[in-house]
Amino acid sequence: MAVTDMLATALNGANIAYLADLYAQWAKDPKSVDPSFDILFGSLGDDEAAVLQDALGASWAPRPSIITGEEAPPPAKGGPAGGLAAQDSLAIARLVRAYRDYGHLEATLDPLGLKVPAPRVELDPATYGFGPKDLDREVFFGSLIDPLLKGKTTGKVKDVIAVLRAVYCGSLGAEYMQAATAEQREWFRTRLEGDNWQASVSVEERKSILRNLTEAEGFEAFCQKRYVGAKRFGLEGGEISIPALHAIIDQSAGQGVQSVAIGMAHRGRLNTLVNIVRKPYVAIFNEFAGGSFKPDNVDGSGDVKYHLGSSTDVEVGGKPVHISLQPNPSHLEAVDPVVCGKVRAIQDDYGDTERKTAMAIVIHGDAAFAGQGIVYETFSMSKLPGYRTGGSIHMVVNNQVGFTTNPSLAILVFTARILPNPSMRQFCM
Helix, strand or coil: CCHHHHHHHHCCCCCHHHHHHHHHHHHHCHHHCCHHHHHHHHCCCHHHHHHHHHHCEECCEECCCCCCCCCCCCCCCCCCCCCCCHHHHHHHHHHHHHHHHHHHHHCCCCCCCCCCCCCCHHHCHHHHCCCHHHCCCEEECCCCCCCCCCCCCEEEHHHHHHHHHHHHCCCCCCCCCCCCCHHHHHHHHHHHHHCCCCCCCCHHHHHHHHHHHHHHHHHHHHHHHHCCCCCCCCCCCCCCHHHHHHHHHHHHHHCCCCEEEEEECCCCHHHHHHHCCCCCHHHHHHHHCCCCCCCCCCCCCCCCHHHCCEEEEEEECCEEEEEEECCCCCCHHHHHHHHHHHHHHHHHHHCCCCCCCEEEEEEEEHHHHHHCHHHHHHHCCCCCCCCCCCCEEEEEECCCCECCECHHHHHHHHHHHHCCCHHHHCCCC
16 A cells, blocks of 8 residues: 555544554654554654644643553543544644645735736645535644644634634745755744734834835935936835845844845845935935046946945944945846855954854845846855855845746746755755
C-alpha cells in the first residue's frame, strides 16, 4: 500500500487517542511500533503531528495510555477522546496548513480591483470533508492555531476558517512556508498569527502614517502641476512605500542598525530623496529648472536628476543613523549588488561579524524584479561567506504594468525564473 493511501486509511479512525498513543511510542523509539506505522508517522507534516501531540495532554498532566492497559479517567467533555473523530482533527490540521501555504493566493492585493483572486480548491473546506452542514461542528485542534482562538483547543469549523481568512486572505498576503528553516517559518507564523498586528496600530502611529502619506502625495501633486511634461518617474499609486520606509528605518534603528543603504531604480526616487534622505526641496526644484546638481568646482557625470543619489545623518529614537540612497543609471536593477557590497564594506569597517550594524533596502519594480537576472544573481550570493550581509529588505512596488507586460504574464515570468532554483527560496542578502 502506498504511504499516501495508508495515511488516509489510518487517519480516518474514530479515536484519535489511540493514534496519539502510538505516536508517543514512536517518538521515543521508532522501532517500538509496527513498521507500517513507522512509515506513517514519518510521513506526517508538522501540523498533523502537532495535533497528535496535543491529544496526549499537557506535559505536566499527560493522559494515561489506552494501549498499555492503564485505566484512563473519563475524557473531558469536548476533549479529543470524547467522541471527536481523528478524521476531523487531522482534516482541520491540513486545512490550517493549506491556508499557510496558499492563503496568499486569495488575498485581495489589487487595490484597483482589476484582478479578483479565483477561489482555490486547497482552501475549500469541502476538500477536507467539511461540507456546508459541517461548519458548525466542533473539532479538536489543540494548540495548532493558538493564539488566534485565544487558547481554545476546540472550536467550530467556521470559526477556524474565519480567523485564518482574516490573517491570510485580507489586504495582506504572506507566503513563508518555503523559507529555508523551521526557525524562519516559525518566526513568520508567530508574527502573523500572534502579534495582533491588525489591531495594534496606535493613534499616534496612524497620524504618523497619514503625515508621511500626505508628504509623499503633496510632493507628487506639486511636481505634476508645476513641472508639467517634465520627466520625473512619479510615485503615484505607490506612495505607501514612503511610510513603509520610515517604519523599516525606525525599527532597524531600534535594533542597533547604524547605517542604512537604499538602492532603487527611477520610479519614486525623487520622492524618496526628499522624504526619506531629506535632500532639500530647493535642490530638487533647481534641477527641474535646469540647474546643476553639483557645485561648479566639483567634477561629475552630469547625469539626470532621477539617477542621482544622496545621503544624510538623522536621529531615530535618540540614536544616530546614516541613510544613503545610491545613484543608479538606466539599468534599473544594476544597483542591487552595489548596495549589498556597500553594506558589507561598512560592516567590515565596523568589525561587525554579526552583520547587525548596517542594512540594505532594495526597492524593485514588479516587472524588473521578475525579469532581470541580476536580481537572482545577487540572491545567489547571499550565503557566500565573503558577500553575506546578514539580511536585506526587498520592497517590490506593484506598478500593475511593466512596459508592455501584463501583471498576469509577469507572474508567469517570475514563477519560471524563481521556482526551479532552490537558492531563490533562501532569505535575501
